[in-house]
Amino acid sequence: MIIDLTDPDGDAHERIRTAAVLLFARQGYAATSIRDLGRAVHMTNAGIYHHVASKEALLADLMRVAQQGLNDATERMLATAGAPADRLALLIGSLTAVHARNPLTTRVMDGELRSLTPGSAAHDEIIALRDVYEAHWRRTLADGVAGGTFRVADQKLTRLALMSMCTGTSEWYRPDGDSTLEQVCAEFVTIGLAAVRAPAQVTTSPDYSLLPDFPWEPPDAHNDPRPDEARR
Amino acid sequence: MIIDLTDPDGDAHERIRTAAVLLFARQGYAATSIRDLGRAVHMTNAGIYHHVASKEALLADLMRVAQQGLNDATERMLATAGAPADRLALLIGSLTAVHARNPLTTRVMDGELRSLTPGSAAHDEIIALRDVYEAHWRRTLADGVAGGTFRVADQKLTRLALMSMCTGTSEWYRPDGDSTLEQVCAEFVTIGLAAVRAPAQVTTSPDYSLLPDFPWEPPDAHNDPRPDEARR
DNA sequence: AGGAGGCGACCGAACGTTCGGTAGGAACTA
DNA sequence: TAGTTCCTACCGAACGTTCGGTCGCCTCCT
Known part of the structure; x- marks a missing residue:
């Protein structure tokens, strides 16, 4: 059930959602751009909009x-x-x-x-x-x-x-x-x-x-860097 | 100790900090623009930079x-x-x-x-x-x-x-x-x-x-709208 | 043939930030 | 007292960049 963000053969919608939850959680929604999402799933910002109506x-x-x-x-x-x-x-x-x-x-x-x-x-x-x-x-x-x-x-x-x-x-x-x-x-x-x-x-x-069990929750979510307790 | 955001005779730095804590708490830092801050304290965005080195x-x-x-x-x-x-x-x-x-x-x-x-x-x-x-x-x-x-x-x-x-x-x-x-x-x-x-x-x-006692914490902070529990 | 998926180029708007300029007052000099 | 010189506080306009979103075209796969 693990999702490879960069695999072009995977379900694009699922990959975008996975990247979104990762980046929104890490940087916040407002600080995450569509281009950030595109970079994460190896697409351009325009490509994202083929699968998603809007950022919101x-x-x-x-x-x-x-x-x-x-x-x-x-x-x-x-x-x-x-x-x-x-x-x-x-x-x-x-x-x-x-x-x-x-x-x-x-x-x-x-x-x-x-x-x-x-x-x-x-x-x-x-x-x-x-x-x-x-x-x-x-x-x-x-x-x-x-x-x-x-x-x-x-x-x-x-x-x-x-x-x-x-x-x-x-x-x-x-x-x-x-x-x-x-x-x-x-x-x-x-x-x-x-x-x-x-x-x-x-x-x-x-x-x-x-x-x-949210399919887009990455299995290594707990290793994702957090702003606090970074060095503990 | 209450701070009037729009009072031009008040300490500008203090007014900006008060507005900043209000808007950062309400909308988040990334979603708050310098122009938002300026509007709150009746200044232009350029005016803000006379008192503050940068947004960060x-x-x-x-x-x-x-x-x-x-x-x-x-x-x-x-x-x-x-x-x-x-x-x-x-x-x-x-x-x-x-x-x-x-x-x-x-x-x-x-x-x-x-x-x-x-x-x-x-x-x-x-x-x-x-x-x-x-x-x-x-x-x-x-x-x-x-x-x-x-x-x-x-x-x-x-x-x-x-x-x-x-x-x-x-x-x-x-x-x-x-x-x-x-x-x-x-x-x-x-x-x-x-x-x-x-x-x-x-x-x-x-x-x-x-x-x-943070001087910039507005006295009516608890009445500030929050995204959740808005209608309860 | 035709639709799904994606790209490059682009739009208007907003972003953080900078710059030149100016109103007003304090301070000093003549 | 009048004039000159500063300084603080701020504005209008613009900078380059990035934003969310759109459009037309291309390339696969069926």
């Missing part, structure tokens, strides 16, 4: 597919979960795992929403998809509080704090660290349950095979 | 002063703290508070390092300053582990996870929420101590007057 449409497409993938996977996993504590554990674990395993895609997802023209159809669509996702968190927290399992001062604050803990994973997680992905997720689940004052439970680790 | 120097200056301010404040606060648990609590609380109170400045600090030319003197200087700051975290965690107070699987992972929880605050905290800043900080300290398996302690809330 490329970003929107990327974000839409990625967010949709997360939504689908989340709903698949939640389908078998019962109590709010179980659901919260699943939400935390899966969001963390997705960010750890797809750091480039998720960095674009989380950080480039502002690059879509406000009010455009694409922008509104991504926001709507994100709302659908966040509704799972909102409902889980509300259910837990209503049922007496959770005790939180401010549901919105708790949700955003936990989500930002999970999404932050894409900025620092490396698979060659001392902790496995499973350990990180379990750790975060423990922290999350503590944050809502729910009793820590023996967590059945989530089935990672249900998580979305 | 403006960003570097901003980041350097901000990071230096955080470093100084952190060292002032740590000077009176003893045990690793106290020091960790201070680090968590102060980093959270700085991000909550200066969301625009901290978003630029945390997210625009990649916009500085890699290898340039300015880039290296910011990284060095950041290293100095992170060393406080590293040492605190190492001391706690060595002394038996903390029990963590992976110090680097723990540090980065906790720091990203704190820095995430700038993305969602609003002073008009259900929780005060003090409550958020206390909550995060509790979570952080749980993450290192240290006994939760009665936290003496940090002295927020020691925290850096």
Whole structure:
């Protein structure tokens, strides 16, 4: 499933998407030119436009597919979960795992929403998809509080704090660290349950095979240079 | 201390910095033009260059002063703290508070390092300053582990996870929420101590007057439009 | 024959940056 | 007091470059 950016026989659309997620994550959308993309896939800027309607449409497409993938996977996993504590554990674990395993895609997802023209159809669509996702968190927290399992001062604050803990994973997680992905997720689940004052439970680790696997996420994404911690 | 961007009698350098932090945080450095800055302070693009050597120097200056301010404040606060648990609590609380109170400045600090030319003197200087700051975290965690107070699987992972929880605050905290800043900080300290398996302690809330107050952070920063959660 | 894929050349606009010039005031001299 | 000389702050115009995007043509493959 690895994608060779320079292979002219590969699917061009897929190669462009792969290059886009790489460069958008590394330099940011605004600082990446169509010519940069072309250089990465061995094409001219004009060639890119044979496969893509516009630079912004490329970003929107990327974000839409990625967010949709997360939504689908989340709903698949939640389908078998019962109590709010179980659901919260699943939400935390899966969001963390997705960010750890797809750091480039998720960095674009989380950080480039502002690059879509406000009010455009694409922008509104991504926001709507994100709302659908966040509704799972909102409902889980509300259910837990209503049922007496959770005790939180401010549901919105708790949700955003936990989500930002999970999404932050894409900025620092490396698979060659001392902790496995499973350990990180379990750790975060423990922290999350503590944050809502729910009793820590023996967590059945989530089935990672249900998580979305973005085909354009390069296998060596974790070795991609990052501006910080460059020499550590 | 509030700064009127359009007041021609105000200090021009200060006005430009204020506009820069606003626009860089809102649109990103790459998507902000010198002409945008000029428009914000009622100057032409040429006028800006009378006060600023280059666009990148403006960003570097901003980041350097901000990071230096955080470093100084952190060292002032740590000077009176003893045990690793106290020091960790201070680090968590102060980093959270700085991000909550200066969301625009901290978003630029945390997210625009990649916009500085890699290898340039300015880039290296910011990284060095950041290293100095992170060393406080590293040492605190190492001391706690060595002394038996903390029990963590992976110090680097723990540090980065906790720091990203704190820095995430700038993305969602609003002073008009259900929780005060003090409550958020206390909550995060509790979570952080749980993450290192240290006994939760009665936290003496940090002295927020020691925290850096960036003069260019607009007083209505929390009302500045953000791409996500726009309609919530 | 004809469509898919791609190239070179090009467009208008915007970019960061530079340059010559100027209004206004302070400072000094006659 | 009047005149000369600076200096700070800024503007209008332009520099060369790069931007996102378009157009026509060529070359394969079917």
